[in-house]
Amino acid sequence: MFSAIIIALLVSMALAITRALLGPTIYDRILSVNSIGTKTVLLMAAYGFATGRPDFLDIALVYALINFIGTIAILKFFEYHDLGSGAYQEDDY
Numbered sequence: 001m002f003s004a005i006i007i008a009l010l011v012s013m014a015l016a017i018t019r020a021l022l023g024p025t026i027y028d029r030i031l032s033v034n035s036i037g038t039k040t041v042l043l044m045a046a047y048g049f050a051t052g053r054p055d056f057l058d059i060a061l062v063y064a065l066i067n068f069i070g071t072i073a074i075l076k077f078f079e080y081h082d083l084g085s086g087a088y089q090e091d092d093y
Contacts, residue, residue, distance in 0.1 A: 002050035009043045030074055037067035 013036055020032040041060045048056025077083050 002046050005046045006043060006050065009039050009046065013039045013043070026078060030071065030078075034067065034071045037063070037071070041067070 016032045016035045016039065020029050020036070023029040023032060041064045044056050044060040044063065048054050048060070073083060
């Protein structure tokens with residue numbers, strides 16, 4: 001059962017990599033990279049349970065948090081062209 005899940009995740013990751021390489025806009029590419037990160041978390045969890053080592057879930061949760069923070073940082077960079085503090089600056093308005 002877990003082997004079928006792992007194969008399905010690998011196939012969907014291959015499709016997401018194709019989308020990341022061929023995406024017409026930067027937001028399509030960011031979305032596909034985020035999707036690859038989410039599927040990696042699922043792959044780590046499925047592999048951990050398939051091998052009888054559910055402690056892979058801790059690693060998967062940390063990776064999910066890093067994936068989320070990285071996606072937010074990349075989106076902020078492409079929106080504002082800066083990763084600064086985001087505090088009010090007088091020349092903004």
